[in-house]
Amino acid sequence: MTQYSFQQHFDDKIDSDNTIEAKDWMPDDYRKTLIRQISQHAHSEIVGMLPEGNWISRAPTLRRKAVLMAKVQDEAGHGLYLYSAAETLGISRDEMYNQLHTGKAKYSSIFNYPTLTWADMGAVGWLVDGAAIMNQVPLCRTSYGPYARAMVRVCKEESFHQRQGFEIMLTLAKGTDIQRKMAQDAFNRWWWPSLMMFGPPDAESPNTANSVRWRIKRLTNDELRQKFVDVTVEQAKVLGLDMPDKDLKWNEERGHYDFGAINWPEFYNVVKGNGPCNKQRLEARRSAWEKGQWVRDAATAYAGKRAARKAAAVETKAA
C-alpha cells in the first residue's frame, strides 16, 4: 500500500467508528497526540495518588482507611493500564517517567492543590473524580483500541470512587457543625479548580478539530463543563451545601445553570508550575524514583542472572 492508501484506510476506519489497533498504520500526528494525551493521563493518575495518599495515615475510621487505600491503589492501577496503552504506541514507561520528572510532560493541574482536611477526601472523590468521569466516559469509545479498553476499566472504577466521595460528603453534611463546616470548606476550595479541569474555554482551546474527528475528544470543554455544573448543583442541594459561586443561577432559557467567571489567570499560573503544590508533587515523584533506582537495578540484575542460570542449565542438560 502507498502512503496515501494507508491514510485512506485509517480515515475509513475512523469514519466507520472502528478502532485503530497498535499494529495498524496511523498518522504521525495521531500517534503523537495520543502519546501526549495518554501519558499525561497516566501521569495524572500517579501524581493523583499523592493528595489522597496524604490522608491514609490519618483516616478517621478503619473502614475509611481501607477504602481510601483501595482508592489510591486503584489510581496506581489506572496509571498502569494507561502506561501500557501508551507503550503500544512505541514509547517506554521509563521515557514517560523521564518526561514527567523533567517537567516536559504535564499532569492534571488539579493535583497541585493541597488536601487540608479529611473533607477533602470527600470533595476530591465527589468533584475531581466526577469531573474526570465526564471527561473520560467519551474516551471509552475513542478510536484507539488499547486506550478505549483501558478507559472502560478506568471509568468503571472512577464512578465507584465518585460515589464513595459523595458518601463521605453526605456523612459530613449530616454530621456535627464542625463536620458540615469541613465539608463546605472543602467544597469551596475544590469547586473552581474542578471547573478548570475541563480545560480552557472553547474559544481559546486549540487543536480541538482533529481531536474530535479522531474521537480523542467527543464534547468540547465548555459543553462538558456545563454538564458538570448542572449535575453538581443538584448534588450540592442533596448535601445541603452552599454553592461557592454567588453568580450561579438557573437559566430557564438555556435549560442550564449560569455560573460565575472562572479565574483563568489562576489556571494558567498553576499549569505553569506555580500552584500551591506543583513543586511538592513533582519532588515526591522524583524522590520515589531516585530512591528506587537501586531497587530497579537489583531486579534487573537478578532477572539477568536467573535467565543466564536457566540457559546454562538447559545447555548442561543438552550436553
Add this chain to the structure above:
Amino acid sequence: MTQYSFQQHFDDKIDSDNTIEAKDWMPDDYRKTLIRQISQHAHSEIVGMLPEGNWISRAPTLRRKAVLMAKVQDEAGHGLYLYSAAETLGISRDEMYNQLHTGKAKYSSIFNYPTLTWADMGAVGWLVDGAAIMNQVPLCRTSYGPYARAMVRVCKEESFHQRQGFEIMLTLAKGTDIQRKMAQDAFNRWWWPSLMMFGPPDAESPNTANSVRWRIKRLTNDELRQKFVDVTVEQAKVLGLDMPDKDLKWNEERGHYDFGAINWPEFYNVVKGNGPCNKQRLEARRSAWEKGQWVRDAATAYAGKRAARKAAAVETKAA
C-alpha cells in the same frame, strides 16, 4: 626537672588538694583516664539530648515546651564545656566525635532507654539528673582544674533540671488517674536503669584506687547508689508513688534502705550495645554529623577566604 621530680611535684599537688592545670606536667595515665572520663561525660550530654528532644514537639503546654527546650539546650552547653575541658588535655573535638561515632567511646547507658510518655520528661529529670548530680557533685572538686570548673557550672544547672523533673512528676502525681498512672509507669521504667548509672558494684569495679587518689572519684559506686536510694525513697513518698522494688525496706541497723538485686546482666547487655535504643541514638548522632559535613566544610572555607582577604587588605595598605 627530672621525670622523677615532675612526678613528685604532681603528687604533691594532688596530696595538698591543689588543682592540676592544662600546662602542668601530668602522668600519662592521669591524662588518659581524664580524657576518657571527660569525653565520655561530654558524649553523654550530647546523646542525652535525644531522649528528651523526642518530646519537644509534643510537650503538653507552651511553658513545658520552653522549659524542655531550654533543658536540652543546657545539655548541649554542658557538652560544650566538657569537650573544651577535654581539649585542654590534647585531644580535638573531632577526634572525640569520631570515637563516639565509631563506638570506640562510650556514653552513659541510661540514654539507651526510650522516652515513651510525657511522664518520662519528669522521670528523667528527677531520677537521671538526680543520679547524675550525685555522681558529679564530687567532681566539682576533682584534681584537674578545667574539669572541676566545668563541673561547677554543670552541677548548678543539673540540680535546677532535677527540680524541674520532680515538679513535672508532682504535677502528674497530683493530677488525674491517667496522669498518676503515667508517672508511676515512668518511675517503674526508669528506676532500675537509674540505679545502674552508678556503675557496677564496688566488688567488680576496677581501677577505683587511682581514681580516688586523683579525685576523679570521691565515693565508691555502691556508696553513691545507696545515697541515691535513700534520698529518692523519701521523694517518692512525697509524690505518693510506689517504689518499683518489692524488696525495698528501711534497715534500722544500717540506717539505710535495703533494696532488691540489680539486674546486672541487663546493664552489661545495654553497655554492649543491646539496649532498646543504642542503635537509634548512635545513628541519630552519626546522621547529624554526616549531614552536617558540607556545612562545616563551608564554614571552614569561608573563614579561610575571609582571613585571606583580610591579609591581602593589610598587605595592600602596607604597600
Add this chain to the structure above:
Amino acid sequence: MKLPYILRLADDALIIGQRLGEWTGHGPILEQDIALTNAALDHVGRARSLYQYAAEVFNQLPKEQQLTYFTSMAIQEKIKAGESIDEDTLAYLRDGWDFKNVLLVERPNIDWAYTVARGFFFDAFNFFYFTALSKSTDATIAAVAEKSLKEVTYHLRWSSEWVIRLGDGTDESHEKMQLAINETWPFTGELFVATDYEAAMTAEGVAPNLQQIQTLWTARVNEVLDEATLTLPAAGAWMQQGGKKGIHTEELGYMLTELQFMQRTYPNMQW
C-alpha cells in the same frame, strides 16, 4: 486472657498495615507500590475483623471491669455513658501502652530493603502461625486465620522473592539487604516468646504453640536467605522485646499520634 490475645493479633495487623500504607504512592516500581498497598489492605482488613471480635468480647464484660480495662479516658467515658465499643474505639482511642503489637511491626520503613526484611520475617511468621491458628478451638479466630492464610501465602511469596532478588541482585542491593536483615533480626525474637496471655491461650488450644512455629519459621528463613546468598546474624544475638506487654519503641508514639488524630481531635462523630 482471650481479650488481650485478640488485641495482640489485631494490633500487629493494624500497625503493619499503617506502616505499609506509608509507602502508597512512593514505591520504587508502580507494580510494587500496588503490591504493598494490597498487603496493607489485607492487614487492615484482618485488624478490622479482630477488633470487631475483641469489641464483642469486651462488650460482654461486666461494666466495672470494662471501666478499668483500658486507661483511655475516652473509652471510660463511653462505658459510663452506657455505650458499647467497636473496632474504631479499639484502634483510635487506646493509649500506646495498651497496644500489644510486637516491636517488629512498628519498625520504620527506612528503605525498600528494611521494608522487605521486616515483611519477610513477619510474613513467614504469619504463614506458619495462621496455618496452625486456622485450627484454633475459637471458631471466630479460626475463621479469621483461615481467611488470612490465603493472603499471607501471597505476602510470603512476595517478600521471599524480594529478599532473594535484592540479596542476589547487585552488590549494592546485596549489601543493603544484608544490613536490613542484620538490623531487623533483633526484633524477631519477640515473636516466639509467649506472654502469659498467649501461654494461656495455647493451653486452651486457642493459640498455636510458639516453639513449633519457631522451628518451622527458622527453617524457612534459613532456606530463603540461603537462596538469597545472605546470612543470618550469629545465633544467640540479643533480642529486643516489650511490645507484647505494651512497652514499645519511641516510634509507636508518633504512629499513633497520626493514626488517632481525627478521633482524638473530633471525638464522638460519625465519619
Add this chain to the structure above:
Amino acid sequence: MKLPYILRLADDALIIGQRLGEWTGHGPILEQDIALTNAALDHVGRARSLYQYAAEVFNQLPKEQQLTYFTSMAIQEKIKAGESIDEDTLAYLRDGWDFKNVLLVERPNIDWAYTVARGFFFDAFNFFYFTALSKSTDATIAAVAEKSLKEVTYHLRWSSEWVIRLGDGTDESHEKMQLAINETWPFTGELFVATDYEAAMTAEGVAPNLQQIQTLWTARVNEVLDEATLTLPAAGAWMQQGGKKGIHTEELGYMLTELQFMQRTYPNMQW
C-alpha cells in the same frame, strides 16, 4: 480586628519555634544547635506573650461571640462551661484553619541551607517589623515588640552570617544555598500582602505599614545576598499565599497533629 491580628503574630512565632525545635539535638555543629534552640526559645516566648494577650482580649468578648469565634469544639465546650481561655487553649485547641501564620514559617527544615534561608527572610522581616511595631499604639503589643527586637536583631545577624558563609563558602554550599533561596522565595511575598485585619490595624496605628517594611526588607535582603554572592529570583516571580487567611500547606496539619497530641488526647488536665 485586633484579635486576629494578635493571633497572626502569635501563630508565626509558635510555628517557627516548633520548626526550629525539630533541630534540637540534630544540628551540624554543637554551637549552632545551641544557637537555633535559642532562637526557638525566643519565638516560643514571644508566642506565649502574644497568646496571653489574645486570650485576655478573647475573654472580654461577649459570650455569644466567644462561642462562634473558633470552630474548635474543645474551645466551645470551655466557653459553655463558663471557663476562660489561656495561652495553651489557643496553641493547642484551635483547628488548623484558625491558624494565621504565613506559609513561610511552616516550611519544613529540609536541610541547613533551607533552614537558614527561611530564617533569614523571616528574621529580616521581623527586624524591620518589630522596629516599627515597638511604636504601636497598642501598649501591650509595643512592649512585646520592644522586647523581641533585641532577640531578632541577634537572629538576623546570625542568619545573615550563615547566608554569607554558605553562599561564599564552598561550591557545594553555594549551590545548596542558592537553591534554598530560590525555593523559599515564593513564600516571602505573603509577608507583605495585608489582610483586612492587618489593614485595619495599620489604619489604627497598631500595626506597621507593610509597604514601608517591604522597602527596607528588600534593601537588606539584596545587600546580604550580594555579599553572599547569591542572586534573587527574577522580579515578578509568583508568590504563594493563604496562611494569613487560614489556608495552609499540607505541612501544617502534620505539625499540629504532633504539637497538639497531648492536649487532644488528654484534655482538661494540668501539666
